[in-house]
Amino acid sequence: MDVVTLGxxxxxxxPVTTSPLRFSAQFEKSIGGAESNVAIALARLGHSVRWISRLGADEFGLYTRNYIRGEGVDTSGVIFDEEHPTAVFFKERRTMQEPKVYYYRKGSAASHMTPDDIREDQIADASYLHITGITPALSNTCRETVEHAIALAKKNSVPIVFDPNIRLKLWSKEEARETLMGIAAQCDIILPGIEEGEILTGAASPEEMSRIFIGQGARLVVVKLGAKGAYYRTEEEEAYVPGIEVPHIVDPIGAGDGFAAGVLSGLLQKRGIREAVMLGNRIGAYALTVAGDVEGYPYREQIEPRSDHTDILR
Ligand code: KDG
Structure with missing residues (x-):
């Protein structure tokens, strides 16, 4: 298994139209979740991925599992919870403004994940464990579940990739900082956005915040800089990697997860860090061009055309 993730x-x-949500009458249905976004993007790039979660034993739970499984992600570790529902969320599409999101997730099935939901063999066979800062914000048992996954990864020498994904609708900056700095200190690769890095470390520059994460034990830090690209640092090297110009951004949600998938894909292919970050920028840029969290992620055939591949996906 290349990557295991949970969340x-x-x-x-x-909404089909752009307007304040209260006036939206028609909606398209899809799914979104930072960790399954990464899993789907990686599967499209040809990697083996396992996604672990709890879903309600309800129609939306089945829909979500089937969608993710249909993308080729291993969902055998998903637990269907008889007592708590699958969460939903709504996007509000406005012209000239970033979309807003409204969560209906309190008390959801996933917020009842517990350490017992994760078995050692589900983590031990992976090349990477991917976690985000959303899961520990959902509940105490979710935070314990993430800690348990980290402990299993460490026990089995599985490197841990951490995207802070700070969601201030779920907790305060102070709570996020305290919990997520503790998690970051146990992780090998950290992928903060520049603003997240500042919330967590108090440092404003990519150089300074990455130095703090490396000082805590990280081996690689990649700071996302939006349209400007990304900055990375290891013990040995550091560099800025320019972004890819996207003339018309349709929907930024899901781009950071595409970036994480691209970086992981590059590392799994042993391409070197600079190339991995370039791939991250590229997958993130694809995500910006399509409404929806996952719909924009490319298939490997789209980004690496080969003469023996059908060109149906290009
Ligand atoms: O990164 C995109 C996610 O924010 C979106 O899919 C929804 O997982 C989500 C969340 O908790 O905000």
Whole structure:
């Protein structure tokens, strides 16, 4: 297994028209969840991925599992919870403004994940464990579940990739900083956005914040800089990697997860860090061009055309 990840996925309703949500009458249904976004993007790039979660034993739970499984992600570790529902969230599409999201996830099935939901063999065979800062914000048992996954990864020498994904609708900056700095200190690769890095470390520059994470034990830090690309640092090297110009951004949600998938894909292919970060920028840029969290992620055939591949996906 190339990557194992865990976290909550919700059914996502996106209005067909742009307007304040209260006036939206028609919606498209899809799914969104940072960790399953990464899993789907990686599967499209040809990697083996396992996604672990709890879903409600309900229609939306089945829809979500089937969607993710249909993308080729191993969902055998998903638990269907008889007592708590699958969460939903809504996007509000406005012209000239970033979309807003409204969560209906309190008390959801995924927020009832417990350490017992994760078995050692589900982590031990992976090349990477991917976790985000959303899961520990969902509940105490979710935070314990993430800690348990980290402990299993460490026991089995599985490197841990951590995207802070700070969601201030779920907790305060102070709570996020305290919990996520503790998690970051146990992780090998950290992928903060520049603003997240500042919330967590108090440092404003990519150089300074990455130095703090490396000082805590990280081996690689990649700071996302939006349109400007990314900056990375290891013990040995550091560099800025320019972004890819996207003339018309349709929907930024899901781009950071595409970036994480691209970086992981590059590392799994042993391409070297600079190339891995370039691939991260590229997959993130694809995500910006399509409404929806996962719909924009490319298939490997789209980004590496080969003469023996059908060109149906290009
Ligand atoms: O990164 C995109 C996610 O924010 C979105 O899919 C929803 O997982 C989600 C969350 O918790 O915000």
């Amino acid at each position: 909550e996925t919700m059914v996502l309703f996106t």
